[in-house]
Amino acid sequence: MAGSFDSLTSAQQQLLEQAQGFAYRKTKSGEELKIHFYLPKGLKEGPKRPVFLFFFSGNWDRGNIVQFAPHALHFVERGAVCGLVEYSTRTTHPESTPMDSALDGMAAVRFVRKYKDQLHIDSSKVIVMGAGAGGNIAGCAALGAKLKDASEDLAGFSSVPNACALLSSIIDIKKTSFAFKQFSDKPSEAKKLSLSSMVDHSPPCPFVMIHGTADRMTSIDDAEAFAAKMQRRKKSDFEFHAFEGRDSNFYNLNMDPMSFEAALNIIDRFLVNHLFLEMNDDPNGASLVSWREQDF
Numbered sequence: 001m002a003g004s005f006d007s008l009t010s011a012q013q014q015l016l017e018q019a020q021g022f023a024y025r026k027t028k029s030g031e032e033l034k035i036h037f038y039l040p041k042g043l044k045e046g047p048k049r050p051v052f053l054f055f056f057s058g059n060w061d062r063g064n065i066v067q068f069a070p071h072a073l074h075f076v077e078r079g080a081v082c083g084l085v086e087y088s089t090r091t092t093h094p095e096s097t098p099m100d101s102a103l104d105g106m107a108a109v110r111f112v113r114k115y116k117d118q119l120h121i122d123s124s125k126v127i128v129m130g131a132g133a134g135g136n137i138a139g140c141a142a143l144g145a146k147l148k149d150a151s152e153d154l155a156g157f158s159s160v161p162n163a164c165a166l167l168s169s170i171i172d173i174k175k176t177s178f179a180f181k182q183f184s185d186k187p188s189e190a191k192k193l194s195l196s197s198m199v200d201h202s203p204p205c206p207f208v209m210i211h212g213t214a215d216r217m218t219s220i221d222d223a224e225a226f227a228a229k230m231q232r233r234k235k236s237d238f239e240f241h242a243f244e245g246r247d248s249n250f251y252n253l254n255m256d257p258m259s260f261e262a263a264l265n266i267i268d269r270f271l272v273n274h275l276f277l278e279m280n281d282d283p284n285g286a287s288l289v290s291w292r293e294q295d296f
Contacts, residue, residue, distance in 0.1 A: 012066045019084065024111035025104060025151065027093050035083040035108055036065065038076045043120050050080040050125035050276050051112050053161070055105055055134030057168065057249070059217075060098040060182045061090040068129065070253040074264055078277055081121050083112070087137060090182070098133065098182055099189045103149045105130075105137035106159035113157040125276050126161040129267070132217065132248065133179075135169025136193060142205045143198035163276055165267045166209045168248040171195045171218050171226045178217055199229050206237040208270040210263050212246030237274070241266055 008016065019036035026032055040049065052075050054068035065084055072082035087104035088096035109126055116123040130138035140147070142164035173179045173190035183190040191197060207230060211223040220242060227240035243250060243259060250256045251263040271277045 008064070008066065012064070012069075015066050015069050016084075022111075022115075025107045027088055028095055028100070029093065031093070033086045033088070033104060035085050035111065037081060037083045037119070038069075038072050039081055040076050040079050043081070048116070048120050048122040050075075050127060050271075051119065051121040052080055052082040052127045052129060053105075053108050053112065053138075054082065054084050055087060055128065055130030055137045056084075057130070057132030057134050058089060059170070059179055060096075060101050060133045063089055063091075063132075063134070067131075067252065070260070071129065071264060074268075075277075078268070078280065080127075080277070081119055083108070087134075089133075097186060097189065098136075098193055099147065099186070101133065102137050102140045102145065102193055103147055103151075106141050106145070106147065106149065107151060107154055109141050109159045109161050110154035110157040114154055124162055127163045127165070127271065127276060128161040129165040129167070131167040131169060131251065133170055135166040136171070136195065138164055139166055139169060139171070139195045140193060140198070142207065143195060143202040144205075145193070145198055147192070160203050160205060163206045163271060163274060164208075165270070166207070166211075167251045167263060168211055168215055169195075169209070169218065169223075171222055172197075196226050196229060199226075199233050202233065204234075204237065206270075206274045207234060208239045208241070208267055210241045210243065210251065210266060212243045212248060212250050214245050214247045217248050239266075239270055 019038050021034040021036045023032040024035050054072055056063040056067040076082050085108045088100045113123045128138040128141055141159055142161050144160050170179050172194040209227055213220045230238045250259040253260045272279055
């Protein structure tokens with residue numbers, strides 16, 4: 001993936017090297033995109049595992065592939081297979097568009113379903129998580145976006161995940177929004193990737209959504225309007241959590257450890273309640289060590 005790791009620190013590079021990379025798709029220019037999987041101990045012992053796919057934040061023009069590594073390592077300790085997904089951005093693939101990024105995300109879901117036996121995963125427990133543009137990518141997949149993809153090797157496998165978690169996601173791309181500048185060449189694609197337009201015909205995929213009330217990329221008003229529409233459609237399969245005073249990126253461990261753990265706790269509990277994860281009763285297993293209600 002050209003130029004994608006140039007900005008990684010040595011510690012971040014080492015973190016990425018702990019994962020196993022599998023090429024899942026080729027770009028228009030023929031370069032491979034990979035999913036970097038962290039695998040739980042004793043992977044093939046017992047029943048097949050849930051799988052998480054993480055889509056880093058940005059505005060379709062940049063991003064850090066290891067951004068969600070701390071989240072992934074938590075869920076690996078919870079017994080899941082966790083993949084950090086490379087997707088096309090303007091920095092790594094100048095010819096790419098946000099539509100290409102959305103198609104990359106849907107291909108990643110199809111890929112884990114196709115190779116479910118090799119990865120020892122339960123294809124009925126595919127969970128996507130994303131933020132910023134990565135949240136939009138995850139949302140497009142979870143809402144069953146009607147996008148045409150010329151790729152044939154993954155045909156026949158569903159691109160709709162079984163659960164979705166959105167953090168500070170780009171929701172709708174309006175002409176007045178910061179995100180719209182990425183659509184100057186193809187403004188018609190902005191509507192196609194606006195999540196609100198997909199809700200009424202969306203498949204039954206449980207959603208949990210977390211958003212800061214001081215987010216400057218997607219306003220809390222827009223997030224709450226989308227959440228209200230989702231709530232009417234999905235009812236008990238949808239949760240919305242507003243983090244008071246938080247801007248975007250509050251869910252990152254290196255930005256705000258308390259909010260990171262609070263957000264992770266919400267997502268973990270949501271997935272337990274919807275039977276994607278088992279209750280965490282192991283005192284020596286994955287834990288949230290510093291989360292306190294008064295910090296959230």
